[in-house]
Amino acid sequence: MQAAFKLQNVTYGRILNIPDLTIPGGALFTVTGRSGSGKTTLLKLLNNLISCDEGELYYHGTNIKSIDPVDLRRRVVMVSQTPHIFPGSLEENIRLAFYFNRKEPPTQNRIKQMLATFNLPIDPLQDTKHLSGGEKQRLALIRALQLEPETLLLDEPTAALDDENTETVLRYLTDWVSRDGRSLVMVSHGGEKVKAMSGTVLLLNNGQIEKSYSTAPEGV
Amino acid sequence: MPEQLSIEIWRLAASYLFLVLLLLMSYLLRLGRGKDFIVATVRMTIQLVLAGYLLDLVFGQSNPLVTLLILLFMQGFATYTIIVRLRGKISESLKRVVVIAIFCGTSAPLAYFTQMVFPADPWYEPRYFIPIAGMTVGNSMIGISLGVERLIQAFKESRDRIEEALMLGATPQMAVSDFLGDAFSAAIIPTINSMLGMGLVFIPGMMTGQILAGSSAIEAIKYQIVIMMGIAGSVSIAVYLLIQLGYRTFFNNRAQLID
Known part of the structure; x- marks a missing residue:
């Protein structure tokens, strides 16, 4: 399996210090650890939202310094833990993401379909200002998934979700990876459901790798 | 054309009665700002007297170099005023953009x-x-000052929104385009409002001056129209330059937001 990312001697302030790490492509990769262990910083580095102080970072074998930063973010899309929902309707939010990527937006039917898949039976033309935290998180996920990026970086995608919605989201993500062979890097505090689906788990502690291990998927 | 009415010194002094009135009101309302009003009046008087003598001197000569030096001084002072007002809030690179916006934004329309x-x-x-x-x-200067303040505020208060757009693959320009529009509007609105009220709500200073100096109202209006169009053009070019170059100073060459 080709590596999606490879990190060599990467440091970022005192937050992160990774001598060597390979994140496999076409698979699930879960980053876990306590608060402040550097999980979100790692995602931001992979998304090129920040640059490492030292070391090298490769994406599909190419040093990310030589990849156009905007082009990289179109291939490697990130969803933050508390995603920002842009003013306007649900549909406008999705359309905006497509405008950012210079892609043709999906039809309203396709948007409705995705909303239903994620238990959001809401009119796409409805304003987003009345959405709950969990609904916003799912909308942000749909917004990113619809872009069909090569790699998706998710920061605590189920943090604001109840058990039922957590299960729906994780099942969809598992299918998404196995169906399309795309890469998924997900930050998570843990939780049985997340652990059960992970292909590789990386445990960070104080910005350093404590351990990395593979888990056989047992189903969600 | 009627003869220009000359204001004698004692009449000029009589106009200061309004300062006495202002001080009285300030006392009655317990504002405690009497000193401010006196300083403002004295400064206004000294500045205008000096400017009057200087302009008389300048108007007496006809040297392009002197005229251009005065323009340069005005542009420099305008830049200094903006930067001093934003001390501590404005980055070095944004200061450079303000300099470019003032110099290019006013010189090009002036030349035309x-x-x-x-x-x-x-x-x-x-x-x-x-x-x-x-x-x-x-x-x-007023337009740029408003525009740059709005730009700094947007980057400070909407960092999450800008970062979210970047995460989704937006170019820096796409990520901030709404804020650029807001900053441009905020900067240009005083000029537009002034154009809307002109002739109905108020008679502009330059026109008033010309009429008082004995020009016909029609002639004064023609002057005022071309001046207002010149001002609108200059403010829009200067502010456009400011926002288009200014937003870039908040990003590095990896399209990342600078802290």
């Missing part, structure tokens, strides 16, 4: 204006060039 719209002979005739330059530089 003096060649095409208001062809004084010679173009650098200080009696025409300097008041026009003063009005365009002054108004552009």
